[in-house]
Amino acid sequence: MNQEISQTQHDLNAPVRVWGISDVHIDYEENLTALLNLDLHAYQNDALIIAGDATDDMERLAVLLKAMKQRYRWVGFIPGNHELWIARKRNKDANDQAKFATSVDKFNAIRDLCQQLAVFTAPQKVGSQDNSIWLVPLFSWYHSPEENPASLYASKKCEKDRTQEMWSDFFLTQWPDWKGGNTADYFLNLNKPVLSESYDAPVISFSHFLPLQELLMASKEERKHSDLVYKDITPEFNFSRVAGTQIIDQQLRSINSTLHLYGHQHRNRHRKIDGVTYVSHCMGYPKERQRGLVANECTHPKLLWDTQQGFY
Template identity: 40%
Template sequence: MSRIYAISDLHVDHPENLKWADELPFTRYQDDVLLLAGDVTDSLPLLKSTLVGLKKKFKEVFFVPGNHELWVRDKGSKESSITKFHRIIEMCKKSGIHTAPKKINSSDGAVWIVPLFSWYTTPEEDRRDSLYVPGSYEDVKLTKTLWMDNHMCKWPTNIGKSRSRYFAEQNKERVERSYDAPVITFSHFVPRMELIRASSEDDQKVKKERQHLGLPCCVPKRQGSAKGFNFTRYAGCNTLEEQIRDVGAEVHVYGHQHRNRDRIIQGVRYVSHCLGYTKERQEGLTYGITQWGGPKQVWPNTFDNNEFDHIPVPI
């Protein structure tokens, strides 16, 4: 019977992250399921080889694309980010990687895994759907310039709606159907505004992670790559949260923000377990990576405010 693990934001374009993924053990997870919540790479060959490599280590692998997957580097290409998205889904299907709902027999009984495609909404696109929080610190021009999606994604002119609404429509059938077992959903983007900022519990976990790494316990800067950058402009959307509730999920896994979370809000457990970039791991910001030694178990339920209670035994 399977345990269900989660991770996101592998960013294997960085050699140290690719090495980390390649060195995950072959023996520890052979009966288990992995939920991979986006941002592996924008290179389709590298994405395929990474997913297939993980499939050799896990019984089943589920995946949803993140924003990096939809980058189109070739400025002369006629491919849009949306056509690339559909090409990724087809590639996953041919490679045995799940992007559609599937019932899993876990060690705690049957459970449905329901992937949710998503995108963020900026306040200019749809203020009501956006998770944007304005701040006097924000330099809007700088924020838009620094955000690489604004340079690397290519959107068709005839999309006819916000990007978050477009991707939400891709979930229509899976959201409207009924499920006969507990449901775990997962997405790349953030579903709720409350999850963006760190809680006091999150800060305590970062302090413990830093202590574990031999660093001073003080919490470093939490958000943004430069003064004036406002991540909330690109964090997620409210539509995603509506779909999580429509499905009746007990657990929702997500990524994108490179800050880890494990929090229960109105009966749903939200888990972000990002690998992130080397510097973030070295500073302890992606807490839990060291303790779990890889992906984090989310089912059977492992929720506890003490992350260090769940260190797996290496095999």
């Protein structure tokens, strides 16, 4: 691995914290403002990982990443589905189809942008000389049940399943001819070099999409200790069809991840399953916070690990 701890202008024994957040959706000014209001000095020796769905606007994404790099020593980012939209018109401007033939081209441009801004999209070791951790991004997409039995699909009772009509990805992304493959396989295969590495410290992995079907629903314990609203407001939409894939879980376990941060659903979790702690900390949309679907404290990144106490 060639991304070792940077030693420039930092005390090698100073405490280091790792923070995580996803689905910040900065096209909403309220969300962007919350992130720009993060203290400029409080996190200078810390790491922030952002698990996708910031914006489909490349210029706006650059604004966010630059601002986070001003606040955090390390920033990691992986694209979500929103980043890969190329057919959405913003205001009266042309859409991204003039710049990118496919969503894969835009994905590659986002990785290039991250490299220019010193935002990592590959495994990064952070911490102090005496206590460190690997932050490992895993690229992903969702498998449909027709594509792969690893799909997180769960049947749902409704008069008509309108997911295909309602899900924006089906209209706003554009993919190459996979010639028998599929989008999820493409992104999951990009992780192969990462999976073949050996890691000499604990691992926090992160993906945008969900790794397990059982994370789709709140547990009894989560419902018991939460004031959030649990109500299906769109019964004709089956999110599980576009949620993720079990192969993400297979991959994160193959590198012995201790904690996995994911996003996408805008339903936040902190749950340990078979030795792995799964954390979803989505900022979500302002209207979701107003309706009680997402907690207001999710406008601030969540502390995942530090050199003094370990995992949270």
